[in-house]
Amino acid sequence: GTMLAGYAALIYALKVEAPLRHLSCVSSGHIRGSVRQDGNWDIYDKRYWPGSLLGAHLTFAIKHETLDLLVLKRVLEAAPVKELTDFVQSTPMGGVTRRIWFFYEILTGKTLDIPDAEQGSAVDALDQKKYFTGKSILSKRHRVRNNLLGDGFFCPVIRRTEKLEEYLAKEFDKKAGQITGRAGKHLLTRAASFMLLADSRASFEIEGERAPRNRLERWGKAVLQAGKNPLQLTEIVRLHGVLIEDSRFVQIGLRSDGVFLGDRDHNEDPLPEFVGARPDNLEALLKGLFRANSRMRECAVDPVLQAAATAFGFVYIHPLQDGNGRVHRCLIHHVLAERKFTPPGMVFPVSSVMLDRMEDYKNVLQSHSGPLMDFIEWRSTVDRNIEVQNDTDDLYRYYDCTDVAEFLYACVQRTVEEDLPREIVYLQQHDEAMRRIMDFIEMPDRLAGDFIMFVRQNEGSLPSRRRKREFKALTDSEVSALEDIVLDAFHSG
Incomplete structure (x- = not known):
């Protein structure tokens, strides 16, 4: 038994x-x-x-x-308060006892009728061997060193796993710096532009949207400004305004009604799999999130861990009527840029990796939010939305983001070890092919670029349809020579 x-x-x-x-x-x-x-x-x-x-x-x-x-x-x-008080007073010198007393007072905001601890060695609130921690601030009352990543009102927890320790040891920021340092400035500017567009496109596709080029570029410009303004409510509202061009049907800024993710039944009534925080809790929860983000930054917590805690904390709260996912992914860029983890002017296309690993992305989100659903009471509203009936703010205040930190680090790893080098090599090969085509025959840059694209898309040969249209002026021997140039340039790297 x-x-x-x-x-x-x-x-x-x-x-x-x-x-x-x-x-x-x-x-x-x-x-x-x-x-x-x-x-x-x-x-x-x-x-x-x-x-x-x-x-x-x-x-x-x-x-x-x-x-x-x-x-x-x-x-x-x-x-029972008396039982807790008696327990703490029975072993006032005990490290675990004082930690329980400390947690009681910072989490509940209430004070036990116990005099301040005057003896006993100070102990850490979190074991630094088991958790990633903030800078210690001594709580003199409890003789406990507060090293939480947030505060009693809002706090993420990240466990020290073998996988995360391995990721940290790889120093991907330095690797990215070395890769970009070897590329010329002009090449790097173009690589950054392509990667930014890829990230923006993927961020929309994750939400099931295919945005037109002008909208992608507009959002891309906002992403490129990530980290330049302090993370606070005004910055969230600014980003939301850039994202939602037509505000006639979407409220810009914090929503005033409920929000859910899931399905609808045959009557179009909600079948939620996820429910966001109540509208009346949003501002306070976001202030807590911003405080935790500032604390992690000031304590020099690893930037990818900070990005995971902040960005996923945001999407769990789901404070916007629409666009939560894209703003959440933009916050990853915000933290990585602000902490100078990414090379200047560059965005790691983590959204592209998330799109490729969509099942993993959904799983890490749902593994946190799924178990909370049993503790949210809601009803369907007249306009077929949902309204939360019970007090749920605690469900969004405290979260273990170890799994999402591992997931985000895996995305960063692929970006640094595969996507970034591949983009730079591609541009180098493309430039080499363009130079050699121009040396061989005079044609507009755009046409030469199209020739390269068509040959690469058609496994090394110019499609006959294109041969008879855009390139009908070329002789067969010229086409063959140009195909060889493209093949050689893209296989020499």
Whole structure:
């Protein structure tokens, strides 16, 4: 047999409503290696049984389980205040005890009737070996070093996984700098322009839209300005205004009604798979997100981790009536540009990689938001939208973005190791083919460029339809010589 322990035991005993993603229990027998995993369960050896008291299960959760700030807050709010107070006062010098006391007061905004801690070595709120952390700020009352990535109101958590450590060690910003440093300025400007257009096009295609060239270029210009203005509400509204050209049917800025993603039934009523935060919570949630973003920047948290926490935190809140996805992807560029992770004037086309890895992208989004749906009460409105009936703001305040950070880093890796070098090599080969075509025969640049494109699209030979139209003035031997130039230029790199 087994018995619930830690968060699972507390949720059950206190009748707390919160999405517990990982559960713990203690076996009545011995477990080889002390703990084993079985699906979403961690099963511990009987030696780990904490007993039946509230404080013992809180201690078990803090010591052995992954920090889940949403669950922890709901548990601490539901816990009897006297029992919590007695627990803290029973071992006031204990590091875990003081951390629980610290979390209670910063998450709930309430104060336990306990005098400030005057003794005991200061302890970290988060274990730096297990989590990515911010700069420590000592909470003198608890003698706890606050090294969270956000604050009690809004806070992402990123676990130190082997995969993330490997990504950080590869220093993709330096690799990108080396690749671009070897290319000439003119070539680099063109590569940046192509990659920006590719990213803009992909960002629209992810949303199922094929935007005209002028709209792509307009959005591209906004993306290119990413990181130049501080990240605050005015910048979000500015970006939204650039994205939504026709504001007759879409409200620019924070929405005043509900929003959902999903399907509709045969009556066109909502069948939501995701529900955004309530309109009355949006401004406060975004202010919390911007504070966390500023803290991560000031603490020099890795830029890709900061970009993941900020951009995905934004899309979970879903503060706009339309365009949340594109603004969310623009925020990735904002952080990477502001932190000088990307070479100056260049945008990593992460949207292109996301489009190629659409299933993975959807999965990392849904793995976070899916479990929240059971805790959102909503009703259908007259205009077939949704209206949230319960208090849900906590569901958007606290989130583990380890998986999305790994996903974003994978996108950055492909951009730096494949897309960027390939774009530069392509342009070098294209320039070589153009130069040699011009040396061989005089023709307008546009026509020479078309010749290269047609030959490459047709596996090395000029299509007969084009041969009889645009290039009918060429002799067969000239066509053959030009085809050889193109093949040679694109196979010499």
